[in-house]
Amino acid sequence: MDVSAGKTALPIEILQEIFQWTSHQRDPFSRMEAPVILASVCSWWRSIVFQTPALWSTIVVTHVVRRRRPMAKHSDDTQQVEFQRIKFYLKQSRQSTLDIYVQLTTSNRDKTPNPWTSTPSLRGGPKSSVSDLALTLAPYAPRFRRFHVLSTRYSPVKEFLSTFPQVAMPRLEELHIDRVHRLHSQLHSDCPRTCPESLAFLNIHHITADDAQDYFHDNFPALKSIALASIPLLLPVFTPTHLTSLKMTLPQPDVTTEFRNLLMANAHSLEKLSFMATHTLSAFEHRQLTVSASPENLIWFPVVMKLEISYADPDTFLPLVSVLRFPSLTSLRITNVQRTITFPTKQLFEALFVSIAVDRIENLNLENVFAGHAPLGATDNTISPSLYSCRILNNLTSLATLTITGIDNYILHFLNSTISIASALRLPSLTHLHLIPTGEEGGLENLVSFLWERLALMNNSACPPLQELAITGPPMWMHDLKNIDLRRIAHSVLLLFPTYPQRSGGIWDDNLPTHSSVDLSVMDENGHSA
Secondary structure, three states: OOHHHHHHHOOHHHHHHHHHHHHHOOOHHHHHHHHHHHHOOOHHHHHHHOOOHHHHOEEEEEEEEOEOOOOOOOOOHHHHHHHHHHHHHHHHOOOOOEEEEEEEEEOHHHOOOOOOOOOHHHHOOOOEHHHHHHHHHHHHHHHEEEEEEEEOOOHHHHHHHHOOOOOOOOOOOEEEEEEOOOOOOOOOOOOOEOOOOOOHHHOOOOOOHHHHHHHHHHHOOOOOEEEEOEOOOOOOOOOOOOOOEEEEEEOOOOOOHHHHHHHHHOOOOOOEEEEEEOOOOOOOOOOOOOOOOOHHHOEEOOOOOEEEEEOOOHHHHHHHHOOEEEOOOOEEEEEOOOOOOOHHHHHHHHHHHHHEOHHHOOEEEEEOOOOOOOOOOOOOOOOOOOOOHHHHHOOOOOOOEEEEEEEOHHHHHHHOOHHHHHHHOOOOOOOEEEEEEOOOOOHHHHHHHHHHHHHHHHHOOOOOOEEEEEEEOOHHHHHHHOOOOHHHOEEEEEEEEEOOOOOOOOHHHHHOOOEEEEEHHHEOOOOOEO
16 A cells, blocks of 8 residues: 555545544444554554544443452452553543443352342442443543443442442433343343432432423433333433433333333334333233223324334233334334244234234344244144234235244245235235244255245246345355255345354444355356356
């Protein structure tokens, strides 16, 4: 690279814009690394990087919580280096708004044994390093634009946020307090929960319900996105307005007055809603939930475009879904629905599809919804997939993209069945289909059989070709898939396989590349590009 030519060809202002634009298109981890990488190219770029405060405005902290013990003679050198790096970025960012991403993990010896009790530091025991981290970041809180806190456990979140000062955050747009999501992980009893102490830094304990909305407007005027982990007690005064994104992890199946008030206060502005359940009714708790969907109880969300429901125990979500209405919804994602199709599951899907305008859905993502269903042949308590669960694909006249994770032979059979053909005629907008097998034995054989049957249907003009068919699987599948004339099934047929592990296991990974792909539709019989 001719550095001297680049130095004279572009003014500093243009290079600054290019540096900022390229770094801000990436995930937080890459944004934090960007100034260091750019500064290492040459002295000219280095000088520009240090003249661009916005490049230093993203700080990602992966912090292992350790207790400070009285007998310890030396502090952790690794954490001291971490704190020095944080301070350096804070200094270089000058007056820029800050995007702060904190991930807290707990070492095995420092885990709090009882998740329902306070952390040792709050009981008068030894404080942990997480309080030092909070005190390092706290003076810069008025400049926070994004404040995301992820944790593998509950206690560090409480201690970290309880240490923060009670100051106004006029630039804060996103407040996310959430759990770390590991691949194939299950929710556990000590997952982070948002408690009153965790929200103490908002300084809302002293205000009244009548003053709450004015208080949030004055002290957090830019707040648009909130994600909160399990909330045993949602403060009545926690009613920020004008939110566009809300993600809630629900610990109980009841729609409390406080939760309802929060939804109603933002019903006019919310564009994205996400609900996750952590509570599953046991056999001893099971009860027939009666839900009143009378007009006065309904909550309408006129501009919500995207809805996500995860870990959907039907008994947990039915009271909530039954009173919500989404007339403008275009994107729906449902993950990890209770595996056995029972009568409450049928009720949940029926309530869900009453609450949305089905013919407006353009993007549908079903993850672990079909897999593990009861065998064909319904009993009194189970609903056959061919008779019920697959019907949710019907009548989606605007559907353009369909992703199904955890598919099995039942759903593959349905997609090629006469019922499906009739349904496909009512799916004129479907262009993209992504299939992700369950990983069980026979997954490849089922897919190959599905593709051959699909090809036969197309020979009879029963269904049109897709724009793109994507299949997630290992590279070894190429040998079997390339023997099929895939170009007749879809203009582009991609085999996807993971290449990048999740770095945080949480919401920051949304922009990380998760797959590399091979376009099978342009390969010859030898596996080479045509």
